[in-house]
Amino acid sequence: GNSVTQMEGPVTLSEEAFLTINCTYTATGYPSLFWYVQYPGEGLQLLLKATKADDKGSNKGFEATYRKETTSFHLEKGSVQVSDSAVYFCALGGYNFNKFYFGSGTKLNVKP
């Protein structure tokens, strides 16, 4: 089947620290992989995506590389800011998938 597992939170970091949020997946077929971010009281916003193995998605200083050999799509940022505090969701989906599958989310708290 298809599923996404991501590290449990909350993750608490100081401003300018390095961030890694782990995400692994299982899929039948060849999915696209996504990271979404959700701020309090809002819907999900696409942060970045990768459509095939070895692709790197990047946006706003965040990066994630689609690793087929380890079935992973870990989210990284070199220097977090207080404004990055939010819940981050890893997801898989794509053209040959009827629906998207989401992880349970990782809450990030960044302290000044």
Add this chain to the structure above:
Amino acid sequence: DTGVSQDPRHKITKRGQNVTFRCDPISEHNRLYWYRQTLGQGPEFLTYFQNEAQLEKSRLLSDRFSAERPKGSFSTLEIQRTEQGDSAMYLCASLSSNLAVRGYEQFFGPGTRLTVL
């Protein structure tokens, strides 16, 4: 585009009442999805439409839930005889299955938060 919109943003109702939510997708998007999200969890798939056809419903969706997309544009989600366990955020998302349009990514609305007393 103006993004995905949902109405209302908040709904408080008493147990046993019926509620209806509306979603307006991005205009050129042919697929529309409904999700439910409870506190501390990721979005849980409920159902999706391609144009006006409802192609899949989650087995978790009881018969108290019904969704429509009558003209392939906006969609409504109705919950009959609400229960306290229905309290959640209901999210709508849309995408275009045309690979030339925006790379097959879902765009989410702000959600409707339902509280059943």
